[in-house]
Amino acid sequence: MQPKQSIAATGNNLKIVSLISVGKHPQSGRVRRADQDSRAVELGMKLLDSGNPTGGDSLVVLHAGDPKEPGLRGYAGMGLNSVQVLELDPAADAVAPLGEYLQQFAPDIVLTGVRAEGGESSGMVPYQLAEKLGWPIVPRVADIISVEAGVAEVLQALPRGQRRSLKIRLPFIASIDSAAQDARQSAYGPASRAMMDIEIVDSSTDQLRENWSEAPAKKRPKRLKVIKAKTAAERFKAATAKSQSEGGKVMQNESAAEQAQAIFDLLLEEGVLR
Amino acid sequence: MTDQNSFDVLRRDPRAERIIRNRLHPLHDTYINTGAGGELTEVRGPSGLLRKNPHNVGFIGPNGIKRIDRLKGNAAASGKGRRSSAAQETLLPLHQVENPDFYVVVVPDMVGGRLTGQDKDVIGQAHKLAVGIEGNGAVLAVCFGQSKEEHFDTAGVDRLLLLDDDSYEGYCPEQRLAALVQVESAYKPPFWLFPDSVNGGSDLGSRLAARIGERPAAQAWQVDNQTSICRGAAGTIDITRTTPRLLLLAEECADQIDETRHEALPVELGAVPTVIAKLQDQGQVAVDPNAISLAEAEFILAAGNGIHNWDQFHTAASILGATEGASRVAVDDGFMPRVRQVGATGTWVTARVYLAVGISGAIQHMQGIGQCDKVIAINTDAGCDMVKRAALSTIGDSQEILNELMTLVQQFRTQQSEGGDQDAA
Numbered sequence: 001m002q003p004k005q006s007i008a009a010t011g012n013n014l015k016i017v018s019l020i021s022v023g024k025h026p027q028s029g030r031v032r033r034a035d036q037d038s039r040a041v042e043l044g045m046k047l048l049d050s051g052n053p054t055g056g057d058s059l060v061v062l063h064a065g066d067p068k069e070p071g072l073r074g075y076a077g078m079g080l081n082s083v084q085v086l087e088l089d090p091a092a093d094a095v096a097p098l099g100e101y102l103q104q105f106a107p108d109i110v111l112t113g114v115r116a117e118g119g120e121s122s123g124m125v126p127y128q129l130a131e132k133l134g135w136p137i138v139p140r141v142a143d144i145i146s147v148e149a150g151v152a153e154v155l156q157a158l159p160r161g162q163r164r165s166l167k168i169r170l171p172f173i174a175s176i177d178s179a180a181q182d183a184r185q186s187a188y189g190p191a192s193r194a195m196m197d198i199e200i201v202d203s204s205t206d207q208l209r210e211n212w213s214e215a216p217a218k219k220r221p222k223r224l225k226v227i228k229a230k231t232a233a234e235r236f237k238a239a240t241a242k243s244q245s246e247g248g249k250v251m252q253n254e255s256a257a258e259q260a261q262a263i264f265d266l267l268l269e270e271g272v273l274r
Numbered sequence: 275m276t277d278q279n280s281f282d283v284l285r286r287d288p289r290a291e292r293i294i295r296n297r298l299h300p301l302h303d304t305y306i307n308t309g310a311g312g313e314l315t316e317v318r319g320p321s322g323l324l325r326k327n328p329h330n331v332g333f334i335g336p337n338g339i340k341r342i343d344r345l346k347g348n349a350a351a352s353g354k355g356r357r358s359s360a361a362q363e364t365l366l367p368l369h370q371v372e373n374p375d376f377y378v379v380v381v382p383d384m385v386g387g388r389l390t391g392q393d394k395d396v397i398g399q400a401h402k403l404a405v406g407i408e409g410n411g412a413v414l415a416v417c418f419g420q421s422k423e424e425h426f427d428t429a430g431v432d433r434l435l436l437l438d439d440d441s442y443e444g445y446c447p448e449q450r451l452a453a454l455v456q457v458e459s460a461y462k463p464p465f466w467l468f469p470d471s472v473n474g475g476s477d478l479g480s481r482l483a484a485r486i487g488e489r490p491a492a493q494a495w496q497v498d499n500q501t502s503i504c505r506g507a508a509g510t511i512d513i514t515r516t517t518p519r520l521l522l523l524a525e526e527c528a529d530q531i532d533e534t535r536h537e538a539l540p541v542e543l544g545a546v547p548t549v550i551a552k553l554q555d556q557g558q559v560a561v562d563p564n565a566i567s568l569a570e571a572e573f574i575l576a577a578g579n580g581i582h583n584w585d586q587f588h589t590a591a592s593i594l595g596a597t598e599g600a601s602r603v604a605v606d607d608g609f610m611p612r613v614r615q616v617g618a619t620g621t622w623v624t625a626r627v628y629l630a631v632g633i634s635g636a637i638q639h640m641q642g643i644g645q646c647d648k649v650i651a652i653n654t655d656a657g658c659d660m661v662k663r664a665a666l667s668t669i670g671d672s673q674e675i676l677n678e679l680m681t682l683v684q685q686f687r688t689q690q691s692e693g694g695d696q697d698a699a
Binding site: 116 | 386387445472476477483484485490495506507508510511512522532552553554555556557559561565566567570571572573594595626627647648652656662665666667669670671675677679683
């Protein structure tokens with residue numbers, strides 16, 4: 001378990017909203033809770049656990065779409081009392097009603113996944129919401145370390161396993177990366193007991209999307225290595241030669257100190273020494 | 275340079291070559307048979323036999339020794355041709371766009387200050403789209419931060435907008451977005467292209483799309499001016515749609531530019547308003563390098579058979595902040611765990627910098643480091659394969675060199691921390 005004293009939300013009364021969507025298993029295609037969204041819920045629950053012990057904080061798990069979707073129960077089984085659902089036509093645009101809801105509710109932190117596992121999965125929802133509400137967005141968050149005096153300290157996941165620390169003023173939107181803590185197990189009993197708070201909203205149909213055609217993903221053709229040799233000798237060389245970078249610098253007679261200095265300069269130039 | 279080139283150009287006379295090959299050609303004798311003195315070397319004797327005049331054959335070489343060219347002039351030509359083709363790099367034809375009617379804007383990731391493979395794919399895609407629009411268009415690359423790239427011209431950049439102020443350093447998506455909005459209002463580009471990558475292209479592209487109210491095509495992998503095909507639903511479906519103005523392109527979306535050279539002319543952008551950033555970059559956090567998986571580590575210090583002081587190697591790795599790797603021999607001998615093995619039977623690494631200590635470079639190991647950008651070798655043998663592959667090789671005792679390197683890095687670290695303290699105070 002994480003140490004609890006790290007987050008000191010003294011009298012903050014944080015309002016956290018976690019946006020969830022219906023996921024799809026990448027191999028079997030079965031409906032499930034989406035991986036990144038469930039990590040977002042997990043992070044929200046962690047903030048709640050380690051926050052104000054008197055219970056001033058609140059977590060709302062919000063979905064826009066069909067409330068009868070069985071995938072939503074996967075989130076409820078993580079120990080939620082209720083799931084808030086804005087009932088929509090599946091073909092409708094979800095951003096507008098979500099934006100209105102968030103504007104009214106005025107949460108401090110909104111957590112989402114980076115990309116949905118169904119539909120367009122362009123990852124644009126958090127950005128559009130942020131633009132609509134005028135809030136900052138932090139993409140690919142691995143962890144929220146602390147929330148103090150209206151400023152949150154956030155760890156962002158970078159490629160190659162690196163992390164960046166960011167400070168950000170509340171309220172903000174964060175999309176949660178797959179590097180965040182795994183979601184807890186979903187249990188069947190709590191899942192079936194949880195309430196679905198349904199609110200029927202109406203939204204315009206996504207006109208643009210009606211003209212799109214969808215098909216199961218084809219395997220992409222592999223890029224061929226084109227050899228643009230003019231002569232037979234060049235073709236032969238291209239087929240047989242080992243790929244070796246030519247013109248590398250060789251230091252043979254210098255002292256060890258000079259050689260080490262050359263290596264150090266190269267490391268510094270490449271920016272790998274931190 | 276041009277003079278030298280014209281001097282080196284091999285002029286072939288196909289007609290003369292044809293005649294030399296064809297012994298029945300009426301002019302064959304005149305091409306073949308003229309010796310040093312201008313007299314014929316082969317004469318048909320009175321009985322019908324060929325008579326050769328040995329004194330007339332060949333020529334006096336540069337050292338005053340007589341040389342006989344038994345290949346009738348063919349060898350010299352082919353030898354010269356081979357030598358010149360190896361020596362000179364052919365200059366690609368220059369693609370110029372004067373007074374472009376429109377700009378297709380590309381915002382490359384520039385990881386480590388250089389164009390990535392995906393960036394080059396996206397630039398190739400930009401040229402494909404520019405050709406499909408009427409008028410002559412140029413590809414404008416907007417690059418943020420310090421650039422180390424030297425080959426913008428061969429990558430296909432017609433115009434280059436380099437924004438390398440201090441305000442664009444580090445993680446500052448809001449400031450970069452302000453600059454892109456400025457570009458949008460200044461150039462009104464028909465297409466905005468971003469690489470859909472975790473290196474920041476996807477983030478910046480999504481921000482711009484939300485700001486200018488475009489609906490982007492994410493993970494687009496087959497794009498022309500009318501329709502584009504994108505991966506949706508976490509890569510399980512293909513969506514065919516009309517091409518929007520803003521595209522987030524997947525890897526290998528188009529072929530890279532490789533047959534032309536471009537101008538890469540610098541362009542200026544008017545003053546960009548300074549944005550009050552809501553995100554404050556606190557810098558990167560130290561991560562345990564050995565907790566990162568070897569396949570995605572950025573900086574690897576690898577040990578081979580040439581390492582004798584293993585304690586020193588482990589200290590060096592922790593001081594440099596490098597992930598540890600090893601060759602098969604070091605693993606088989608029990609000095610390193612199997613998960614650390616680099617190469618065909620171990621892990622195929624993608625490090626940007628690979629520092630190989632005491633590894634001579636078996637072919638299986640070289641396969642494993644095929645994707646590394648910069649390889650540095652420390653070895654005692656100057657003729658080994660690793661030295662041939664490396665961008666920098668130092669020949670000498672690895673223990674001494676590592677010791678010197680560690681002291682240098684420690685000095686650098688102390689200087690840095692002192693500088694940081696001064697900044698804070």
